[in-house]
Amino acid sequence: MTQIVDFALVDAVLEETGRREKCVRLLPSRVVVYFVLALALFEHRSYRTVWSKLTAALTPLDLVRPAVSSLTRARRRWGHLCGGAPGPAASPPPPSTWATAPTSPA
Known part of the structure; x- marks a missing residue:
């Protein structure tokens, strides 16, 4: 992931938006x-699976494996920091009109 989105870019965006963490956290900004x-890329996977994919290349390091609740809170915090509530970006589709359309006389 860092080969696609550079650390410097992420840090610059965090600085520019004032979203860099103020205290040390288990999951930094x-x-x-x-x-x-990574959640967007693997949208049908669990948080635990996405975390494992994200950190797969770091297996030689003794990383702390955050609890799913920590990942959930971090994602929720990120959603609020970005100016919206976390969740689907799109509204549900309107009800189908074909099912409620009157039938034509035969």
Whole structure:
């Protein structure tokens, strides 16, 4: 992921938007950005699976594996920081009109 979206770009956006963390967290803002991007790429996977894919190349390191609740709170925090509530970006589709259309006389 860092080969596609450079650290410097993520850090610059965090600085420009004033969204860099004020305290040390288990999941720093930069990591949460990459996690949210990975969630978009693997939208039908669990948080745990996405985290595993995101950190697969770092297996030689002894990383702390965050609880799913921590990942959920981080994503929710990121959604609020971006000016909206987390969740689907699109509205549900309107009800189908074909099912409620009157039938023509035979």
